[in-house]
Amino acid sequence: MHCKDQISHKDYQRTADWLLSQTQHRPKVAIICGSGLGMLADTLQCQDSFKYSDIPGFPQSTVQGHAGKLVFGELEGKICVCMQGRFHMYEGHSLCKVTFPVRVFKLLGVETLIVTNAAGAIAESYHCGDVMIIRDHINFPGLAGLNPLIGPNDDKFGPRFPPMSGVYDKDLQKLAFDICKSMGVSQFVQEGVYCMVGGPNFESVAEAKLLYKLGVDAVGMSTAPEVLVASHCGMRVFGLSLITNKVVKSYEGSEPTNHEDVLAVSKMRSEMLQKLISGIIIRMDINNNKA
Numbered sequence: 001m002h003c004k005d006q007i008s009h010k011d012y013q014r015t016a017d018w019l020l021s022q023t024q025h026r027p028k029v030a031i032i033c034g035s036g037l038g039m040l041a042d043t044l045q046c047q048d049s050f051k052y053s054d055i056p057g058f059p060q061s062t063v064q065g066h067a068g069k070l071v072f073g074e075l076e077g078k079i080c081v082c083m084q085g086r087f088h089m090y091e092g093h094s095l096c097k098v099t100f101p102v103r104v105f106k107l108l109g110v111e112t113l114i115v116t117n118a119a120g121a122i123a124e125s126y127h128c129g130d131v132m133i134i135r136d137h138i139n140f141p142g143l144a145g146l147n148p149l150i151g152p153n154d155d156k157f158g159p160r161f162p163p164m165s166g167v168y169d170k171d172l173q174k175l176a177f178d179i180c181k182s183m184g185v186s187q188f189v190q191e192g193v194y195c196m197v198g199g200p201n202f203e204s205v206a207e208a209k210l211l212y213k214l215g216v217d218a219v220g221m222s223t224a225p226e227v228l229v230a231s232h233c234g235m236r237v238f239g240l241s242l243i244t245n246k247v248v249k250s251y252e253g254s255e256p257t258n259h260e261d262v263l264a265v266s267k268m269r270s271e272m273l274q275k276l277i278s279g280i281i282i283r284m285d286i287n288n289n290k291a
């Protein structure tokens, strides 16, 4: 199946050119904030901020906890661009729209993508409030033929058949572990496999049991398409899941998951996540181009 909105190279370029004409910042790092995790953008200094509705070609956010703003700024001199709010397939966006910003970031000169998300724990040993460094993902919609790269390949971005092994950068994972250790929060940190499902419903008990058998550690409704488009166009990728709930895997007596609880746990851990991501960016090797 083709992506229903075929987006041309010129479309991405038009949005990138508009942003380049509106800000002096030339980011090397882009951060996509997950549900309830948008406060990270507030830590950027010298901000230029744009509502998605004001950016030509940009999709709109419709989910609570996703503000819908693109924020450019500096973290200790490192220039970043931060999405306060991402796009999900379940909102009705095609996967080309979901991943539209990632290709725009590439055209802005971004080299590293940091993704965060809120996710439910499938692994038994995980607790609410844990942070999972993503080692790998299972892209369920992708396995079933819903993939943003379906359609004519744009060779200017990347190859027809991109590899997906080793997509999550090992050095950045190690750096994140080291920073967690120095922050004294190692006890909350996990490393594992994120699985994207289509949503918007949370998992049935039988689905949760299936995911457990497949070796999934955390499940959510985002991230995999953004990561694969970033990797396709040669970006370095780092991902974090905040475990906001334990997915119900038993028919007896567990509270059902809801989005309000997801947002409440995100709020509780947002400061720790901000410090961790700032720490990674500050210690990453980046050469800034000033406009």
Ligand SMILES: O=P(O)(O)O[C@H]1O[C@H](CO)[C@@H](O)[C@H]1O
Binding pocket: 033, 034, 035, 063, 086, 088, 116, 117, 118, 119, 199, 220, 221, 222, 223, 258, 259, 262
């Ligand atoms: O993946 P993010 O955007 O963090 O959000 C997660 O939280 C929402 C459900 O509460 C879903 O959108 C799920 O994907």
Ligand SMILES: Nc1nc2[nH]cnc2c(=O)[nH]1
Binding pocket: 118, 119, 120, 121, 197, 199, 201, 202, 203, 219, 220, 221, 244, 245, 246, 247, 257, 262
């Ligand atoms: N699919 C899914 N997405 C989530 N996002 C946050 N928690 C969950 C969850 O339990 N399941």
